[in-house]
Amino acid sequence: QQQVKQSPQSLIVQKGGISIINCAYENTAFDYFPWYQQFPGKGPALLIAIRPDVSEKKEGRFTISFNKSAKQFSLHIMDSQPGDSATYFCAASNPPLNTNAGKSTFGDGTTLTVKP
Amino acid sequence: EAQVTQNPRYLITVTGKKLTVTCSQNMNHEYMSWYRQDPGLGLRQIYYSMNVEVTDKGDVPEGYKVSRKEKRNFPLILESPSPNQTSLYFCASSLYTGGWRETQYFGPGTRLLVL
Numbered sequence: 001q002q003q004v005k006q007s008p009q010s011l012i013v014q015k016g017g018i019s020i021i022n023c024a025y026e027n028t029a030f031d032y033f034p035w036y037q038q039f040p041g042k043g044p045a046l047l048i049a050i051r052p053d054v055s056e057k058k059e060g061r062f063t064i065s066f067n068k069s070a071k072q073f074s075l076h077i078m079d080s081q082p083g084d085s086a087t088y089f090c091a092a093s094n095p096p097l098n099t100n101a102g103k104s105t106f107g108d109g110t111t112l113t114v115k116p
Numbered sequence: 117e118a119q120v121t122q123n124p125r126y127l128i129t130v131t132g133k134k135l136t137v138t139c140s141q142n143m144n145h146e147y148m149s150w151y152r153q154d155p156g157l158g159l160r161q162i163y164y165s166m167n168v169e170v171t172d173k174g175d176v177p178e179g180y181k182v183s184r185k186e187k188r189n190f191p192l193i194l195e196s197p198s199p200n201q202t203s204l205y206f207c208a209s210s211l212y213t214g215g216w217r218e219t220q221y222f223g224p225g226t227r228l229l230v231l
Contacts, residue, residue, distance in 0.1 A: 006158070034219075043120075043206050043222030044159070089158060102166050103174060104149065104220070108158040 003027075004092050006107025013114050019077040021110045023090035026071065029100075030092040035064065035075045038087045038109075047088070048075070080114045087111050118143045120223035122207050128229045129197055137192045137226050139207030146212035148190040149174070149220070150182065152203040159206065165190055166212060197230045204228075 005024045013019045023033075034049035050057045050064040050073065057064045063076040077084055090107040094100045120141045129135055141148065149164035151174075161174030165184040179201055181193040190209075194201060207223040 009156075036222075041225075043208075043224050045222065046219045049219070091159075102147065102149070102164045102172055104161055104164075105175070106151075106159040106161075108156060 004090060004105050004107045006090050006110060008110060009108070010111045011113070013080045013112065015080065015082060015114055015116050017080050017114075019080045019084070019112055019114070020074055021088055021090070021112070022072065022074045023092075023107050024070075024072045025092050025105075027092070027094075027105075028071065029094050029098055030105075031095040032093045033064070033066065033073050034091050034093075035062075036089045036091065036106075038089065044089060077112075080112075082114045082116050085112055085114050118221070120207055120209055120221050122205075122223040122226050124226060125224065126227050128231065130231050131198055132196050135194050135197060135228075137194075137205060137207075137228070139190045139192065139223060140188050141190075141207075141209040141221070142188065143209060143211075143221065144187065145209035145221075146187070147220075148184065148207065148209045150180070150190070150192045151206045151208065152176065152201075153206060153225075154203050162192070162205075197228075199230050202228060202230045 035047045036044035037047045038044040048059050048062045061078045066073045087109045089109050093104045123138045146167045150162040151159040153159050160176045163182040165171045205226045208220040210220045
């Protein structure tokens, strides 16, 4: 119930293209869905996050789409650039007062390569 | 500079030799957490702490211990390391305002090899 399934495992996109990474979850109590970006040799860094009261959040070239009924959310990277090449993780966590309030569950990661 | 620091960054040890990986943050964050990252398995939470003297198990706590005696420090202890604990470890911290966790800030990672 705490799992988050992420796909694809790897993704190759041409420069200027759209990168799409998907995540699905089972636990309907999750209420915070961040995406993290990780470059080789570095720790993950928050890219963008959404709460389930909205269906979409956009920050620059990065957009999260959230489908509460389907229990799915996705990251869209518009106009993908070689500098976007990194590993991306989706995650989910529980609300305060939930038994698992402090737990964070991450997807397995997607390695994105943007070709020049 | 606001940051999470981990030490050591790289460690090679042998089975059964107790070790401690330190984690410190200078952002006055209430929440701290440890993760391990293994190829194809993403990040898995080991332990977390909502505040001083409050710690809870994550998804993979077996073989690990933690303590939170001060707000800024959250050491990870391997009492008797085994080869299956060879991994890349990350510490993270975040604010915990009004019960809501904010952005998690990750440290640079500690790469551990247990022979």
